[in-house]
Amino acid sequence: MSVVYPNEYKSEIQNYLKSNISPEIKKYSDEFIRESGGDSIKFPGDLSVKINSKFKYEVRDERNPLSPCFFLQKIIYP
Numbered sequence: 783m784s785v786v787y788p789n790e791y792k793s794e795i796q797n798y799l800k801s802n803i804s805p806e807i808k809k810y811s812d813e814f815i816r817e818s819g820g821d822s823i824k825f826p827g828d829l830s831v832k833i834n835s836k837f838k839y840e841v842r843d844e845r846n847p848l849s850p851c852f853f854l855q856k857i858i859y860p
Contacts, residue, residue, distance in 0.1 A: 806851050 787795060803811075818828045837853070 804849075804851050806854055810854055 814829070814832065815825070818825045842848075
């Protein structure tokens with residue numbers, strides 16, 4: 783079910799409606815959602831556990847942001 787926005791707001795929210803998600807990130811998120819069974823109560827807990835077990839805080843000297851795919855590659859292929 784998709785959300786229908788009033789026409790007067792479409793120009794203001796257009797950037798937020800674009801989907802520029804890489805195939806790798808989409809696949810990772812779809813698998814994670816499937817693993818939690820689509821349960822909206824279980825999902826936040828599972829997400830917290832996964833973040834704490836797979837991700838780490840990393841200090842970098844570079845200023846520019848890195849692609850989410852860069853970090854996903856580090857998790858899948860450490």
